Amino acid sequence: MNGFTYHNPVKVVFGNGTFAQAGEEAAKLGKRAFVVSYGDGSVAGTLARLAELLDAAGVASEQFLEVVPNPPIEMVARGVERAKAFGADFVIGIGGGSAMDAAKAVAAGVLYTHGDLWNMVYASHSNVTAQPPESALPLLLIPTLPATGSEMNMCSVVSSTTRGKKSYIWADCLFAKTAILDPELTYTLPPFQTACGSVDAISHVLEIYINGQDKSDLLHEWQLGLMRTIVENLPVVLKNPTDPDARAELMWCATCGLNGWASPGDAWTPMHQVGHVLTSRHGINHGSSLAIVMPAWMDYHKALKPARYAAFARKVMGICGDGKTDAQLADEGIAAFRAFIKECGVPTTLSEKGVTEADIPGIVEGVKSVSFNADGVLSSNPPVTAEALAEILKKAL
Ligand SMILES: [Fe+2]
Structure with a gap:
C-alpha cells in the first residue's frame, strides 16, 4: 500500500432539497457573488431560483453565462474582467463540470499575477512551465450534472481554442469553500448527458483501479464498490429520471x-x-x-493483471466466476462493460464518431505533445509507449 498525504477542505451540503440553502451558504462567503454558468437555457430555471435565493439572503449577484463545454481560457479571461468590474468577492459555479471548472479558473484568474491565464495550465507534462495560481476568490459550487467531481477537488480542466489544447489547472486554492449537492437538480438531465456523466465518473475510478498500485485492499474494494454502484443505478435513472435514491447514488458516486x-x-x-x-x-x-478508450485500454492490458480484471468482472459487472479462469473472466468483464456502455446510449468505438485508422498517428502525436513525460512515455502502470498507444487506438476503431 502506497503512502499518501490527503487534504480536502470542502464543506459538502448533500441531499434532496438542499439547493434551498444556497442563499444562506453564499452569505457566509461574501456579499457580491459572480455566478458562472451556461447561457443556453439548460439551467435557466435553476439560475432564476438561485438569483432569488441570493437576493433573499442579501447577496448581490451578477451572472456570467458564457460557459461552453471544454471551457476555453479566452472565455475565462472575459469572465475575469467582468468579475473584476462587478467587484465580486466570491464566485458561484453552477452547472456541469465545465461550469464549475470555469468558475474555478475565473476565481483564480481574478487574483492571478503571472501574466497570461494560460500560464496557470499544466499544458505539457514533459516540460512543466506552469505557474499555478496561489490564491482564488472563495468558491461555492453547485453541480447539476454528476460527473467530474469538480465540486470537491482542486482541479479545473480548461482548453485553448487558439492553441488547440485541453489540459488542467491544479492548485490548492481551487478547492471550493462549500459544495451544495442536490440530486433534485439532476432530475431533468437528458439521458445521454446522464449516461456520459456516469461513464466519466466510472473512468475516474477505473483509471486508478487498473493503472494504479498492485496491493491496497481497502482502496480496491472502495473503487469496485463505487463502480458497481454506478453500474447498478444508471439503468434505474435512465428508466425513471426522477428516482430520488438512484439520482442521489449517482451524484455522490461522482463526487467520491x-x-x-x-x-x-x-x-x-x-x-x-x-x-x-x-x-x-x-x-x-x-x-x-x-467510453471509447476504456474498453480498448483494458483489452490491451488485461493479460498483465488477470486477477484484477477478474475482480472487475465479478464485483462490478456481476459475472459469476464459477469454473472460470481469471483470463476468461477478464474477457467477459470487458465485453460486458462495453455492452453496458452501449446499452446506456454512449458510443464505444472511434468509427462511430467518424475517426479512422488514418487519424491515429495524429491522435498519438497530440497525446505525446501534452501528456508524455520526460522519459518519452505516457505515465501509467505500466508506462505506455507511442507504439502501444497506437495499438490501443486500433482496438478502439
Ligand atoms: Fe473526466
Missing part, C-alpha cells in the same frame, strides 16, 4: 470518484490524457471519449 478517496497513493489518469485529445482534435464529448 474524484475527491481523492478513490486514489490515495496513486495519480494515474492516462486514459483521460487520450480522451482529452479525442475531444480537442475530433470534438468527441468527454464521456464518449472515455
Whole structure:
C-alpha cells in the first residue's frame, strides 16, 4: 500500500432539497457573488431560483453565462474582467463540470499575477512551465450534472481554442469553500448527458483501479464498490429520471470518484490524457471519449493483471466466476462493460464518431505533445509507449 498525504477542505451540503440553502451558504462567503454558468437555457430555471435565493439572503449577484463545454481560457479571461468590474468577492459555479471548472479558473484568474491565464495550465507534462495560481476568490459550487467531481477537488480542466489544447489547472486554492449537492437538480438531465456523466465518473475510478498500485485492499474494494454502484443505478435513472435514491447514488458516486478517496497513493489518469485529445482534435464529448478508450485500454492490458480484471468482472459487472479462469473472466468483464456502455446510449468505438485508422498517428502525436513525460512515455502502470498507444487506438476503431 502506497503512502499518501490527503487534504480536502470542502464543506459538502448533500441531499434532496438542499439547493434551498444556497442563499444562506453564499452569505457566509461574501456579499457580491459572480455566478458562472451556461447561457443556453439548460439551467435557466435553476439560475432564476438561485438569483432569488441570493437576493433573499442579501447577496448581490451578477451572472456570467458564457460557459461552453471544454471551457476555453479566452472565455475565462472575459469572465475575469467582468468579475473584476462587478467587484465580486466570491464566485458561484453552477452547472456541469465545465461550469464549475470555469468558475474555478475565473476565481483564480481574478487574483492571478503571472501574466497570461494560460500560464496557470499544466499544458505539457514533459516540460512543466506552469505557474499555478496561489490564491482564488472563495468558491461555492453547485453541480447539476454528476460527473467530474469538480465540486470537491482542486482541479479545473480548461482548453485553448487558439492553441488547440485541453489540459488542467491544479492548485490548492481551487478547492471550493462549500459544495451544495442536490440530486433534485439532476432530475431533468437528458439521458445521454446522464449516461456520459456516469461513464466519466466510472473512468475516474477505473483509471486508478487498473493503472494504479498492485496491493491496497481497502482502496480496491472502495473503487469496485463505487463502480458497481454506478453500474447498478444508471439503468434505474435512465428508466425513471426522477428516482430520488438512484439520482442521489449517482451524484455522490461522482463526487467520491474524484475527491481523492478513490486514489490515495496513486495519480494515474492516462486514459483521460487520450480522451482529452479525442475531444480537442475530433470534438468527441468527454464521456464518449472515455467510453471509447476504456474498453480498448483494458483489452490491451488485461493479460498483465488477470486477477484484477477478474475482480472487475465479478464485483462490478456481476459475472459469476464459477469454473472460470481469471483470463476468461477478464474477457467477459470487458465485453460486458462495453455492452453496458452501449446499452446506456454512449458510443464505444472511434468509427462511430467518424475517426479512422488514418487519424491515429495524429491522435498519438497530440497525446505525446501534452501528456508524455520526460522519459518519452505516457505515465501509467505500466508506462505506455507511442507504439502501444497506437495499438490501443486500433482496438478502439
Ligand atoms: Fe473526466
